[in-house]
Amino acid sequence: MLTVVTLPAPASVVDQVRREIERNALRARNGIRLATGTVGPGVGLTPKDVVWRSGRAQLWHYRSEGPRVSPPLLIVFSLVSRSYALDLSPGNSFVERLLDAGFDVYLLDWGVPDERDAANEFTDYVDDYIPAAIRRVQQVSGAETINLLGYCFGGVLTLLHAAHHPDSPLRSLTVMATPVDFTAIGPHARVAGGERELDAVLDDNGNIPASIILQGFRSLRPTAEVTRYVDLWEKLWNDDYVAAYQAMAGWATDHVPFPGALARQSLRMLLHDNAMMTDRLVVGGDRVHLADITVPFLTVLAARDHIVPEPASAPLIDLVGSQDKHELRLDAGHIGLVVGKTAAKTTVPTVLEFLQRFSEVHA
Amino acid sequence: MSDTPGWRQVYDAAEHRVAPPLESFVHSDGLAAAARLGVRVHSELRSQAGGLAARVWHFANLPAGTDISRLRAQIGALDREVRRLNRRLEQQSAAAAVAPERGC
Numbered sequence: 001m002l003t004v005v006t007l008p009a010p011a012s013v014v015d016q017v018r019r020e021i022e023r024n025a026l027r028a029r030n031g032i033r034l035a036t037g038t039v040g041p042g043v044g045l046t047p048k049d050v051v052w053r054s055g056r057a058q059l060w061h062y063r064s065e066g067p068r069v070s071p072p073l074l075i076v077f078s079l080v081s082r083s084y085a086l087d088l089s090p091g092n093s094f095v096e097r098l099l100d101a102g103f104d105v106y107l108l109d110w111g112v113p114d115e116r117d118a119a120n121e122f123t124d125y126v127d128d129y130i131p132a133a134i135r136r137v138q139q140v141s142g143a144e145t146i147n148l149l150g151y152c153f154g155g156v157l158t159l160l161h162a163a164h165h166p167d168s169p170l171r172s173l174t175v176m177a178t179p180v181d182f183t184a185i186g187p188h189a190r191v192a193g194g195e196r197e198l199d200a201v202l203d204d205n206g207n208i209p210a211s212i213i214l215q216g217f218r219s220l221r222p223t224a225e226v227t228r229y230v231d232l233w234e235k236l237w238n239d240d241y242v243a244a245y246q247a248m249a250g251w252a253t254d255h256v257p258f259p260g261a262l263a264r265q266s267l268r269m270l271l272h273d274n275a276m277m278t279d280r281l282v283v284g285g286d287r288v289h290l291a292d293i294t295v296p297f298l299t300v301l302a303a304r305d306h307i308v309p310e311p312a313s314a315p316l317i318d319l320v321g322s323q324d325k326h327e328l329r330l331d332a333g334h335i336g337l338v339v340g341k342t343a344a345k346t347t348v349p350t351v352l353e354f355l356q357r358f359s360e361v362h363a
Numbered sequence: 364m365s366d367t368p369g370w371r372q373v374y375d376a377a378e379h380r381v382a383p384p385l386e387s388f389v390h391s392d393g394l395a396a397a398a399r400l401g402v403r404v405h406s407e408l409r410s411q412a413g414g415l416a417a418r419v420w421h422f423a424n425l426p427a428g429t430d431i432s433r434l435r436a437q438i439g440a441l442d443r444e445v446r447r448l449n450r451r452l453e454q455q456s457a458a459a460a461v462a463p464e465r466g467c
Contacts, residue, residue: 116442200406
C-alpha cells in the first residue's frame with residue numbers, strides 16, 4: 001500500500017524558520033521590556049478635569065472641542081475596580097468614542113476607599129454622592145437633565161438612585177453588565193457565607209482588601225491565569241498585542257478595596273434576600289422599588305460574562321417600570337462590553353444610538 | 364493549514380480537558396465550605412493572637428493594634444458623618460439658590 005505524504009515546499013520551510021527566528025528575537029525584546037517594566041502602558045490618557053470631589057470620590061469632566069450633543073452623560077463606575085477600563089488606551093477607549101460622537105462626558109470615579117469609607121452604605125452612594133455629582137454636572141454644563149450610565153456595580157448604584165429618586169433629573173438610564181438576580185451570580189454567593197466570614201476577611205481599615213477581590217475573580221476561571229501567559233508567549237512578538245496585554249492585564253489585577261459596611265449590606269440585601277428580585281430593597285431606611293424607574297431605559301448584558309453571568313442580569317428588563325425600555329444582548333465577556341473589538345463594533349454604536357435618541361444633536 | 368503552532372494546540376487540548384473538572388472542584392460546595400472554615404479558623408487564631416498581644420501592650424500601658432483599629436474605625440465613621448453633613452449643606456444651598464429664581 002502506498003502512503004502519500006505531502007512535504008512542505010523547501011521555500012515555505014525556510015520562510016517559516018525565518019519567521020520564527022524573527023519572532024523569537026521580538027519575543028526576547030518584548031519579554032525583557034515586560035520583565036523590567038521599562039515600557040508601561042499608557043492608560044486613562046484622555047484629557048480631563050476634576051470638577052468636584054468629596055472624600056475619595058472625584059467627578060471628572062473629559063475635555064472636548066465643544067460638545068455637539070446635549071444633555072451631558074454621567075458615567076458611574078463599579079466600586080471594585082479602576083474606572084480607567086473605560087478609557088483604557090488611545091484607540092481602545094469607550095470614553096474616546098463618546099467624545100468623538102460629540103457627547104459631553106463626565107465620570108464619577110470612587111477612588112481608593114480607606115478607613116474613612118469603611119462605614120459607607122448604599123445610602124452614601126445612592127442618596128449623597130450620585131445626586132451631588134448630578135448637581136455638579138448640571139452646574140458645569142448648564143443642562144437641566146442628564147443621561148446616566150452605570151457599569152457593573154455602578155449599574156446597581158444608578159438603579160437604586162433612579163428608583164429612590166424618581167424626581168432625579170434623568171433624561172435616560174443605561175446600565176451595563178449589571179446583576180439583579182444574585183441567586184444566579186455563581187460561585188461568589190456560595191463562598192461569601194455569612195457576616196461572620198465577611199468580618200473575618202476585612203482588613204485593618206474595615207474594608208474587603210483588593211487582594212481578596214482579585215482572588216475571588218481568579219477563582220471563577222482557575223485556568224485563565226495560565227492561559228493568559230500562554231497567550232502572551234504566543235503573541236509576545238507582536239508589539240500591539242503586548243501593549244494591549246499590559247493595559248488589560250494591568251487593569252484586571254488592579255482592584256480597589258470594597259467598603260466593609262457596604263459589603264455587609266450587599267451580603268444581607270442583595271445576596272441573602274435577593275432583594276432586587278424579591279422587591280425588598282431598602283436604601284437609607286426607605287423601601288425602594290425598581291418598578292418606580294420610569295425614565296427611558298437600556299440594559300446591556302454580555303452572553304459570555306463570567307463575572308456577572310447573563311442569567312444574573314437578564315431579569316432586569318422586566319423589573320423596571322419604564323415604558324420605553326430596551327435590552328441589548330451581546331456575544332462578549334464582562335469587560336468586552338466596553339473594551340476591544342465587540343465593544344467597538346457593537347456595544348458602543350448601540351449605546352451611542354440609544355443615547356442619541358434622548359439627546360439633542362447640534363451642528 | 365492552521366496558523367496555530369503545535370505546542371499551542373497541545374495546550375488548548377489539555378486546557379479543555381482540565382478546565383471543566385477544575386472549575387467544578389473550585390466552585391463546589393465542599394470547597395466553599397472548606398474556604399469558609401479556613402477563614403473562620405484564621406480569624407479565630409488572629410483574634411487569639413491579637414488578644415494576647417493586646418494584653419502585653421496594655422501591661423506596659425501602651426495602646427495595642429486593636430485599640431488603634433478601633434480608633435481608626437471611629438475616626439472613619441466620624442469622617443463619614445462630616446462628609447454626609449457637608450453634602451446635605453451643599454444640597455440645601457443649591458436648593459435655596461434655585462428657589463428665588465423660581466419665585467418660590
